[in-house]
Amino acid sequence: MNENAQSTGQPRPMQPRMGEHGPALGQTLFEAVGGIDFFNDLVHRFYNRVWEDEVMRPMYPQDDREGAEWRLANFLGQYFGGPSEYSQRRGHPRLRMRHAPFRIDQDARERWLRHMTAALDELEVAPLHRAEMTDYFERAATAMINYNPAFQGPES
Numbered sequence: 001m002n003e004n005a006q007s008t009g010q011p012r013p014m015q016p017r018m019g020e021h022g023p024a025l026g027q028t029l030f031e032a033v034g035g036i037d038f039f040n041d042l043v044h045r046f047y048n049r050v051w052e053d054e055v056m057r058p059m060y061p062q063d064d065r066e067g068a069e070w071r072l073a074n075f076l077g078q079y080f081g082g083p084s085e086y087s088q089r090r091g092h093p094r095l096r097m098r099h100a101p102f103r104i105d106q107d108a109r110e111r112w113l114r115h116m117t118a119a120l121d122e123l124e125v126a127p128l129h130r131a132e133m134t135d136y137f138e139r140a141a142t143a144m145i146n147y148n149p150a151f152q153g154p155e156s
């Protein structure tokens with residue numbers, strides 16, 4: 001009898017599929033899409049759009065676009081399995097708390113997502129990774145909404 005999984009009851013040795021950067025198995029999304037260079041590029045394209053958006057731009061630090069790009073790119077890189085640079089410098093993300101100073105309504109959520117999706121569209125990303133990212137962005141952007149005029153009443 002040959003020594004295969006069925007005869008021995010032992011699991012077969014794994015034969016991970018090989019990806020461009022080594023075995024595909026166990027690879028983080030961060031590595032799969034190209035590491036921090038990818039996230040820097042994505043966020044730069046995202047901010048190019050934010051800076052053209054009359055509703056969003058005023059929310060952002062006008063004199064620190066570079067810092068804002070670093071924070072978002074490194075947060076996203078870390079979230080998707082990259083090094084913990086963001087937390088080392090900024091501490092726990094506490095994203096909802098950090099967004100509390102900005103009025104984020106449904107419209108702002110949609111703008112953020114539209115710019116991020118357009119930035120993603122400019123880059124070559126495998127469909128599976130793209131889906132994982134957009135899924136997270138949609139959930140996170142919903143969680144960031146902190147203003148609903150229907151509940152809060154008209155501005156005084």
Ligand code: HEM
Nearest residue numbers: 059060068071072075090098102104108109112140141144
């Ligand atoms: C829903 C609409 C959103 C709006 C209007 C918004 C707006 C902002 C603004 C104005 C800042 C300050 C810029 C800075 O100084 O870094 C900021 C920071 C940040 N945002 Fe958002 N954001 C939104 C959604 C999101 C989402 C979905 C994520 C994550 C996927 C995110 C992640 C971050 C991060 C990591 C920072 C930097 C936090 C820090 O360390 O200070 N934001 N956001």
